[in-house]
Every structure is written in C-alpha cells, then in structure tokens.
Amino acid sequence: MIGPKAIIHIDRLLSNYDRLKSHLNQKRIMAVVKADAYGHGSVQCARALENHGCDSFAVFSFSEALELRHGGVVSDILIFSKTQQEYIEPALQNNLTLNASSLSDIAILDSYKLSNGSIPNFHVKFDTGMTRLGISSKDAATAFENIKKNIEAECKGLYSHYATADEGDLSFANHQLSIFNEVTEIAVNKGVSFDTIHFSNSGATINLNQSKFDQVRIGMLLYGAFPSNEVSKNLSIEPVMEYVASLVEVRRVKMDTPVSYGGVYKTPNDCTIGVVQCGFADGIPREWYDQGFVGYKGKTYKIAGRICMDQFMVNFEDDCPKIGDEVLLFGKNESGEISMENIADTLNSTPYVIATGIKGRTQKEFKY
Ligand SMILES: Cc1ncc(COP(=O)(O)O)c(C=O)c1O
Structure with missing residues (x-):
C-alpha cells in the first residue's frame, strides 16, 4: 500500500x-x-x-x-x-x-x-x-x-x-x-x-x-487534539490519528531547481527531493505547502513547492530516504510528532477542519 x-x-x-x-x-x-x-x-x-x-x-x-x-x-x-x-x-x-x-x-x-x-x-x-x-x-x-x-x-x-x-x-x-x-x-x-x-x-x-x-x-479531546489554542492544555491526551504516506520517488537535484506547479519553490541548495504519494484530494491542505513540513526518522523536512492533487514533494536536504519509506504528515509515531493543532494554527484553520478533511484515497488502519 x-x-x-x-x-x-x-x-x-x-x-x-x-x-x-x-x-x-x-x-x-x-x-x-x-x-x-x-x-x-x-x-x-x-x-x-x-x-x-x-x-x-x-x-x-x-x-x-x-x-x-x-x-x-x-x-x-x-x-x-x-x-x-x-x-x-x-x-x-x-x-x-x-x-x-x-x-x-x-x-x-x-x-x-x-x-x-x-x-x-x-x-x-x-x-x-x-x-x-x-x-x-x-x-x-x-x-x-x-x-x-x-x-x-x-x-x-x-x-x-x-x-x-x-x-x-x-x-x-x-x-x-x-x-x-x-x-x-x-x-x-x-x-x-x-x-x-x-x-x-x-x-x-x-x-x-x-x-x-x-x-x-x-468530540475533539477524545481524538487527542485541543479545540483551540485559547484553552489550557494541561491534560495529557495523545493524537489518535497518525497520518502517513509513502515516498514513491527520490532524486538528487541542483540548487535553484523549480519544484511543483508554478515553480514557486526553487531548491535553496543541491538536495534530495522525495515525492510523497498524498495530495490535496486526500485531505492534506494545499495551503500547508508554504510553511509545511513532514517527519522522517526523527527529523522534520520542508515541503517543497505546491501540494498537488495526488502527490507532493519534500526537500530532504542531504539525507537519502528510500523509496517505499513512510513520512509522517501529522500525528505521532517514531518519526516524531506533528500536531493537527499546529497545522491548523498556521493555516488559520481548526483541527476540526484538518481531521474531517482526510479523505480521498486514504486507507484507514486500526491499531488496538
Ligand atoms: C451539538 C454538539 N455537541 C458537542 C459537540 C462536540 O464538540 P467538541 O468536538 O468540541 O467536543 C459538537 C461538535 O461540533 C456539537 O455539534
């Protein structure tokens, strides 16, 4: 998958x-x-x-x-x-x-x-x-x-x-x-x-x-997110959803290489670009590209260029992830934690919109 x-x-x-x-x-x-x-x-x-x-x-x-x-x-x-x-x-x-x-x-x-x-x-x-x-x-x-x-x-x-x-x-x-x-x-x-x-x-x-x-x-607290940034967060809840997707392509590119639609993002250095199979049609917010990042093996890496309908790209700098590896889009796993609340705040949205927006080709897997 x-x-x-x-x-x-x-x-x-x-x-x-x-x-x-x-x-x-x-x-x-x-x-x-x-x-x-x-x-x-x-x-x-x-x-x-x-x-x-x-x-x-x-x-x-x-x-x-x-x-x-x-x-x-x-x-x-x-x-x-x-x-x-x-x-x-x-x-x-x-x-x-x-x-x-x-x-x-x-x-x-x-x-x-x-x-x-x-x-x-x-x-x-x-x-x-x-x-x-x-x-x-x-x-x-x-x-x-x-x-x-x-x-x-x-x-x-x-x-x-x-x-x-x-x-x-x-x-x-x-x-x-x-x-x-x-x-x-x-x-x-x-x-x-x-x-x-x-x-x-x-x-x-x-x-x-x-x-x-x-x-x-x-609702929201059960799913492990705080409803807003204005409430006390003195309650130790954990995010229930871990949203991940796989890398389907990895390549080295030169500095100044334009990435994705509009070419609005140009690589600041020679770097590794990975293609992640998840797009805005699956619920990852398109506006997240500007400041967005993903988690991989305990580090975060910047989203490179506009999120497309089915895929988006990530700048892995000088690291070399493998095709088939999973990156963390939000939630918590061994790659770290990226909170829905953080994404929502950055986008002037709410975790309710982020969570209920997950759709498209996303497969659910339940861990007990
Ligand atoms: C009538 C009603 N009660 C309770 C809730 C639960 O809200 P929350 O997810 O903030 O706990 C909702 C959610 O929107 C609601 O519409």
Whole structure:
C-alpha cells in the first residue's frame, strides 16, 4: 500500500477517554462520533469506547446513527440533526434518540404519539446563543407545557450548545450558561424532569467547570487534539490519528531547481527531493505547502513547492530516504510528532477542519 494511510490508535482513544473521565471525576461522557468520528472511523471508535465503558454516543445525521446501530453499538445514540417526520418510525425500531429543537418538532412528536401510541426517546434542545438549532429560551414555558401534556415520558434529556467555550474570553459562554440555567428552572417550575442535562463540549469541559451538568458531550479531546489554542492544555491526551504516506520517488537535484506547479519553490541548495504519494484530494491542505513540513526518522523536512492533487514533494536536504519509506504528515509515531493543532494554527484553520478533511484515497488502519 503506497498511498496515504490514517493509522487510528484505538489504544490512545481509550486512554484519552480514561484521562477525561478522571479529569471529570468520572462524570458520564457522551462520545461525539459524528462525521465518521471526525475522520477516525465511527463504528470502530464507538465500539471500542463502548467495550471500554462508554454508554452514550452522539452523531449528526440519521444515517450515521443507523451505521452505528448496524455496526453493533447498543448504547444510547443521540442524533443532533433537525428531526424529520420520516425519522420517527425507524428511530423507534432502532432505539435512536431524536433531537426536538423547535416547537414544531415537539408538535410532530406529540401528534405521532397521539395517532400511533409511541414515539422514540428525544432530547429537547434550546438555543442560548449559537443561533443554530434550538428552541428560543423565551418559548421555554410553552415548550415544557407541550411536552408535559403527552410526551414527557420520552423526553429524556435537556441540552444546549456553546458558541465560544474554547475562547479566551468566556463572557459570552457564561451568558449562554445563565440563559440555560433559567431554562432548567422553567422546566422545574413546569414539572418536567430529565434523565440527563448536558451542555459542555470539549472547550467547556476544559474552561467552564460549572456547566458540566451530569454528562458532557466530547468530540475533539477524545481524538487527542485541543479545540483551540485559547484553552489550557494541561491534560495529557495523545493524537489518535497518525497520518502517513509513502515516498514513491527520490532524486538528487541542483540548487535553484523549480519544484511543483508554478515553480514557486526553487531548491535553496543541491538536495534530495522525495515525492510523497498524498495530495490535496486526500485531505492534506494545499495551503500547508508554504510553511509545511513532514517527519522522517526523527527529523522534520520542508515541503517543497505546491501540494498537488495526488502527490507532493519534500526537500530532504542531504539525507537519502528510500523509496517505499513512510513520512509522517501529522500525528505521532517514531518519526516524531506533528500536531493537527499546529497545522491548523498556521493555516488559520481548526483541527476540526484538518481531521474531517482526510479523505480521498486514504486507507484507514486500526491499531488496538
Ligand atoms: C451539538 C454538539 N455537541 C458537542 C459537540 C462536540 O464538540 P467538541 O468536538 O468540541 O467536543 C459538537 C461538535 O461540533 C456539537 O455539534
């Protein structure tokens, strides 16, 4: 196999989970495995976490939830996406938990139960400042009154989502928290109770101690990356994905040799140029070429010239790697460590974009 490989270290995923559990005093973790577990393989990650003791999962789409169920995951699975009428029947059949994020979602569930006698479990979501999905807090009393009438038994959870929990300035996150606290009080006044209340994502798990309620929804930290540079990194997690690709050509060139499209890069000295079989079509960000580097046998080497669709070149200076050798694009192995966060920072992007961008001809390999 000469193309790009995402080696998924399941052992690191499980140890990240353990470290988070101990950081959270054993609080329940809802593992967020949407978008193929941020590119890490949702069924493999969820099954490993489930065997390790995690009993709560979240995905975005209905099909992602079915994939987990069909893949053997038996625990709770919450679907974040906007609920559609056609989800109700298969959600019941597959014991999937829906998201009620508007008064009309509540009305749809209510009328389905009146006509059919049962509905799937659901969590009710409030918008506290993300301005995405969620019932407005001013409609909280109406929402809880409508739930109370007929569908309280299936309303298992109450939640919201932070917009800025991984930022240095937490004033807006605290504002969201105070709105959410008001919503929870309205629920109490209306006599609606929940099995679970959750608000925190990775950023809030680190930054907002008081908002963890009885479980937290964690994605990025489980995969071993910090959500931003503005959170404390005082948590010893390890990158789960090791992204590598092979050298398929190696040649010596003279100083001033142009490399790749546009000839924007010219070799500063006589050097060895290696061709790596991985391109932007596989998810390595094209903009990374300018300041980017790869790891090889404990050293880093500069990317030489623009990243192409399927391949890119590296300046190995006077070293002589062999055709077939693998270079580290990011993650951690015996060649060293290149963090997704570092690439994301350089590109003014986020590790979420880098991780979920891995695609194309990339093969996944799981290490247990
Ligand atoms: C609703 C919701 N909760 C939790 C998460 C997990 O966020 P993180 O990966 O920052 O932990 C996400 C991810 O975007 C989300 O959309």
